[in-house]
Amino acid sequence: MKNAKLLSFAGAVFFFASLAIAQTSPKPRARDLGVPFDGTPGPLNAITDVAGVEVGHSTIVRGEGKLEVGKGPVRTGVTAVLPRGKDNKDLVFAGWFSLNGNGEMTGTTWVDDSGFLEGPVMITNTSSVGVVRDAVLAWQVKRGWSQQPWTLPVVAETWDGHLNDASGFHVKPEHAFEALDSARGGPVVEGSVGGGTGMICNEFKGGIGTASRKVNERAGGYTVGVLVQCNYGLRRLLRIAGAPVGQEIPEEPAYASFNQSREEVGSIIIVVATDAPLLPHQLRRIARRASLGLARNGSIASNGSGDIFIAFSTANPNAAKPDGITPLTMLPNERISAVFEATVQATEEAIINAMVAADTMTGRDNHRVIALPHDRLRAALRKYNRLASD
Amino acid sequence: MKNAKLLSFAGAVFFFASLAIAQTSPKPRARDLGVPFDGTPGPLNAITDVAGVEVGHSTIVRGEGKLEVGKGPVRTGVTAVLPRGKDNKDLVFAGWFSLNGNGEMTGTTWVDDSGFLEGPVMITNTSSVGVVRDAVLAWQVKRGWSQQPWTLPVVAETWDGHLNDASGFHVKPEHAFEALDSARGGPVVEGSVGGGTGMICNEFKGGIGTASRKVNERAGGYTVGVLVQCNYGLRRLLRIAGAPVGQEIPEEPAYASFNQSREEVGSIIIVVATDAPLLPHQLRRIARRASLGLARNGSIASNGSGDIFIAFSTANPNAAKPDGITPLTMLPNERISAVFEATVQATEEAIINAMVAADTMTGRDNHRVIALPHDRLRAALRKYNRLASD
């Protein structure tokens, strides 16, 4: 049960579906199923392969049946990514990019101008950006996590209203604290957890996914880790390892009535971490590369999508000290392409990991979203001679 | 206490001091004092001269003396600017600009990509962006103010922690609703009201200010209105109508101990409204011009400043209808400079109006911030032969 975060709060009695999430036997990940990806992952194949990065989830699952706004059913949560962990307030350099802006990532004007990410990256549902944002500010100010008397938290979202009582505002400050305080290194729980709980990706169940890459020693041996909250896409567009997997599983999704226009809806938030010593303007370039990993899986970044990405570097400790002159190091641009490639590869894999990990979920109004069937995935890859471990 | 808005809630019994805000005798505004400004204002010299625009404030003032976080003293609030008023959900084209990003304006990636401002612009204190953001989303979804099942509210802030218990989180959803529901056309209350309640500008009491300009008939006869929440600046840099007024009033401000570095701190949010038929990319240009009006008053947009501006056009009703092809009109670029000039002028004046309207305030820990003394302002203008009505 160690990866499952149990949440308890304020006089409520919850049905912890997170029990179901707990991995009694290790779940297969995409490459365990034979999906061929390029590049060399780190030991965990997770964003936490970047030393210091911690991830925490608060998962809220309760109720069943017909939607009563304010009561549920609830299928939502919060995910926290802490660049240097929850006990280290030292800032990190960062950059961000909006591929399609139908979403929210707060705090970005200050990332642009300061060059720093001044705290965690939080991901939740669309209606809960505000509560999480203020909660992070309170959490940071209380801990003295700011050189200014205020902070400008970075909080992003995707929309879970097909499965969740989104207008019920079930995320409370306590959930943000829970995600922050439970953050840790090591393996990252994927699928329907944290902010990803109620998400849908390529018309399969989506959620949180992660992956990592080591660049080779000539390029510095750095690590790139990616974490996604994956809620975008149309099945017919889904490519996996280049194969048109989505078109091989054409059965009508259960929520067809919702997505009547058959247009891509939903969003994806991508967080890229690295220990390569990159400056803010270089990290903007990294964030932009997340687009390319996403595109490999077929996305067109539709109008309804909030595809917003942020990248940070854990190198250059103490870069934000406010006095004197700050010594730094920088990876030359001439050596950065390997980090670009690692970003593209890890993004491509993290998205598939999210879908592979997520289980079929039934939510509000008995909306049911099926998981990507592992056998069908393997069959499709085999058809296109792309099954690695066959 | 006549300008102080006493609000008490939790169990929700409000004392609506808004009655007290009503100006029993008209306060002088900057041009009443003889400050010479270029251009021709509209009838109200306010953002509400742009037909349809409504402004509402929720002002929270309670307690005195020593700061107890969570108890007060409280000097804060929320201001709402509704482009087409609180009863019209039709969207407006918009564009935005960050002159210095040490602040927050949510919702901007979607303004960039959609071209629309999908609801009100809200302004509050730094710690309350989240609560106001979620409250606006709830208010909009409830009223069907969105073509999507979600909204991406635009909420901005400046920091009032020198006078206010900023970490006490005294702004509640009700205050956002109050600002929205009380919005109206007509004269706009200026000074220490709404989001501007606890603000400091050029080391005088700051807050909300507004102004407007009519462009000439050759240029279309359009109106430009500006509203600012003014919390930036160092006194020694303050120019009014070009005269170095700040240097003429050099007395040490009461809060010198706070601002030890003598560096400019604080922020300014600027909202520009117009009825000129401008497209989103043209409105980005308008937002950028707010910088130039601000600069006329001496600002250097210091590192500590969140100087973030948004501009919208009330022309082109129904531009956001989701089907068919949308007929629009556009002001040619060749005719836009007059709107630029009006924006610069109205911004310049709105800031001075904010300082002229604000009364001396004593807040937390008995911090006292003096109002810009009207007599000293007039004396300084006279010294530089810039007093209009002498």
Added chain:
Amino acid sequence: MKNAKLLSFAGAVFFFASLAIAQTSPKPRARDLGVPFDGTPGPLNAITDVAGVEVGHSTIVRGEGKLEVGKGPVRTGVTAVLPRGKDNKDLVFAGWFSLNGNGEMTGTTWVDDSGFLEGPVMITNTSSVGVVRDAVLAWQVKRGWSQQPWTLPVVAETWDGHLNDASGFHVKPEHAFEALDSARGGPVVEGSVGGGTGMICNEFKGGIGTASRKVNERAGGYTVGVLVQCNYGLRRLLRIAGAPVGQEIPEEPAYASFNQSREEVGSIIIVVATDAPLLPHQLRRIARRASLGLARNGSIASNGSGDIFIAFSTANPNAAKPDGITPLTMLPNERISAVFEATVQATEEAIINAMVAADTMTGRDNHRVIALPHDRLRAALRKYNRLASD
């Protein structure tokens, strides 16, 4: 010979290798070889499917053997894309995007602020951006193609120095005029022509490619056309229709000594045309989507790449008239995703078309760059069950 543009200019005697380029029998294009692409192309499967768009090439090929700077060998040229053809000076709305900025596209600040592309898009080699830029200005001013007494031409480039005497400055104003004056609708010559003459793509011979898509009638029945000048990429990264084609043709390229680092070098310029009535901020979104088509083919947008894209709309004639109020039409954002998808698809195909069309070329210092072998391409697609017409 009608598609091959023979160049003659001012007293020079050239060896017109363009003769070799002339298509005596129609060359196969990518889909003729069985590459499966999604979507429905227009009649020409070319950017010229967008009514009014004209394309002209000026191809300069002369000399062989050892490089003598200033003498040759020369393998370069200029390509012109005229949104409304060479006899119509009416402007078009436009937007642009830089995926990776190691390149040049002039004129972009005015595209941003005016919303208009005020003339043709020109593509040439890196050393010749200036001469082409001034030549276009002269060509436009002479023809009265500007509302201002000046113009701000849009000229982009990729680097052809592996095959061409790039520092010899062989492109002259006459070549720019030739490209402009020879522009026409109808089929577009692809491969080693015009600006694309000396280009290398994914370590095969690259150059000019084009493709188009029709969106369905529900989405308006609009056409999207793409033209690329393709000079980017590493062979090992090349995917075609999702299949890892590059890895199936691993033979060392002839120019390995040049690209020792095995890092992706080179660039791609992408021009997107549409007749959908899109505003400038919407066209920025279109330009950004070109990234996603590029990524489908495996690009990581390496540090050495100038990946700069521009999109324009031929709808809204007379949008730039300088007086009065301009009536316009706009495709609602809710209908734009189909145009996004068409852009991604047409970009994906145009790149492959460029490689399929280009013949093996020997240039300066006998550098030889092989064409993508059609049989090997088909074999690779067959291996991955992706050959459409097998």
Added chain:
Amino acid sequence: MKNAKLLSFAGAVFFFASLAIAQTSPKPRARDLGVPFDGTPGPLNAITDVAGVEVGHSTIVRGEGKLEVGKGPVRTGVTAVLPRGKDNKDLVFAGWFSLNGNGEMTGTTWVDDSGFLEGPVMITNTSSVGVVRDAVLAWQVKRGWSQQPWTLPVVAETWDGHLNDASGFHVKPEHAFEALDSARGGPVVEGSVGGGTGMICNEFKGGIGTASRKVNERAGGYTVGVLVQCNYGLRRLLRIAGAPVGQEIPEEPAYASFNQSREEVGSIIIVVATDAPLLPHQLRRIARRASLGLARNGSIASNGSGDIFIAFSTANPNAAKPDGITPLTMLPNERISAVFEATVQATEEAIINAMVAADTMTGRDNHRVIALPHDRLRAALRKYNRLASD
């Protein structure tokens, strides 16, 4: 005569009006006339106060009377700013900003992504951006001034067609070389020289101006230098030291017939140099501050203006070495506001210096543009009690 650059080129016999520009007795600068500016200038009050910066001009003045396109009269030139001088190819960090994009600055996408300015900043007339751009590339490649086989020169412009035969294309590569090769430290010739030769500013004669500021020792004692090519503005908007000087000199300018609309036309290019160790994202912030200095002088950045600014730092030598890890230093954001203030102040002064230095000029078709009359300037400042040395 050492500051006057005599140009000779290719078999031509020129009438060198630059003789008239040579300063036989030192010309007064703005502060010599009693214009009060804030802050402390460096020893030269010029961009060359930043150690290493060199400036060169190539001035082309020949012919009189009626315009014959291609023959003259010619009133134009080229100005080169070399961040580390003409004998040092080491790159500098840089950032840029477009306040209004009706102009050109080439090379900016690579400044954005690389963080570096890879050579000089060149300023010329609108029609000559291309020839200068290619000439710089040739000059750099020849000298091995590039880590890549190409360069992406930064060339900017303003339009001089009211005085100059702008469509005659009189700037040749030799003029660019002349500006580069004649660059030196020390005093900078101002007014109608180099790229500024034919420029008009606030309806007076404009051109090149410069100024500098030292920040105090607490802020690091750094130097900020600014050079402008000043060609913008309407006289009625001109403020000098805050005083409405333009309105005090209302006489109809000689070229009223040209500027019939009385709208601000023209442009300004601003180059900011500093030895403060700023990173690229910080230099973008510096470039943005040039707007604020410009605004103090009354600009509204009209539609016709190309107001494009670039800032670079001479700190961090060898930052661009392509291998290993690069050690750097950074000025903390908390200390940057003093550099912002210096930038605003030096920009404000450099513009006035340009106008004060420029002499009345008669150009094509006997168009005559008067210099800012020094006595009238002093009278206006005296009227507003702003004359420093009275």
